[in-house]
Structure formats: C-alpha cells, structure tokens
Amino acid sequence: MGLTRKILKTGRVAEPAARAGEVLPKAAGLSGSVQVRHVDAGSCNGCEIEIGQAFSPVYDAERHGARLVASPRHADVLTVTGPVTVNMAGPLRKTFEAMPEPRIVVAIGDCAKDCGMFAAGHGVTGPVSDVVPVDVHVAGCPPEPARIVAALRGLTGR
DSSP: OHHHHHHHHHOOOOOOOOOOOOOOGGGGGGTTOEEEEEEESSOOSHHHHHHHHHTSTTTOGGGGTEEEOSOGGGOSEEEEESOEETTTHHHHHHHHHHSOSSOEEEEESHHHHHOGGGTTOTTEEEOGGGTSOOSEEEOSSSOOHHHHHHHHHHHHOO
16 A cells, blocks of 8 residues: 555656657648657667667657557658668668658667768668668767657657
8 A cells, every 4th residue: 555655646757858859841741640660770779778768658759649660561750770781771771662651761879870980881881861861860879868759759749
C-alpha cells in the first residue's frame, strides 16, 4: 500500500516537452501522427542510444505522435544515422523507395550530415544527402534526445 500511495502522490515523472521544431510543410497531411522507420547507415551507435532514449518513458516521443515501426511500407518518416557506408547505400535506397509518399527523411547526428570523423574513410560513400534526399537534420554528436523529439514534433505538429 505504501508504494501505491507514493506513486499516486508523485504522479507522472517525465522530462518537460521540448519546444517543437518548425512544422515541415511536407508533413501537413500526416494528421499529427508519424510512423518512423530507422536505418543505421554506418554510425558508431551513439545516435541509436539517443533515439532509444527519445522513445523511452522519460522523453516519450510517442506522446507527441511519433511511433517506431518495423517496415518501411508502414513508415512516413525515415530516420538515418551515421555516414552511409558502401555496404549500406543500396539498402538505404531500397528502404527509401519502399516508403509510401510523402516520404520524409530525417538525418540524425553530425555524421549523417557531413560524415563527421568518418569523412574520407575507405568504406564511406558519403553523407545521407548523397544517397537519399534529406528534409530535416538534427545536429549533434550525438544529439540529445530532446532535440530528436523536437524534430519529430516538427513533423507531427504536436
């Protein structure tokens, strides 16, 4: 009984909602809800840890209308992390092409924008924008979960 009383007294504990990013006009028809497919194109996994935190109970991206899905055929948004490696260029393109219109691509992290410390690596094709068109970029190495949630809120408008 003591634990239940404490839970009721404390209430919900979560980070305050980050200020929403600018609403992307391309996302206007998504009705305040987006299905997100993630692709790791060759990152160090720092950004994946932050994406995991963005969807954790603390930051709770789902309360703002963003939900992770397993299939690109169900996705409205493609999040990509890391520089695109030679082996991932084809799968990234195929994932993008499998998505229904309108397709929105969010490049997460500095490596996705300009390859970061992996630039000129022998196994690196280039930044995400060299393989698929990027609509939104979330800066940081790795970006904080609040920034990722703010970018997704810019797509949901919530």
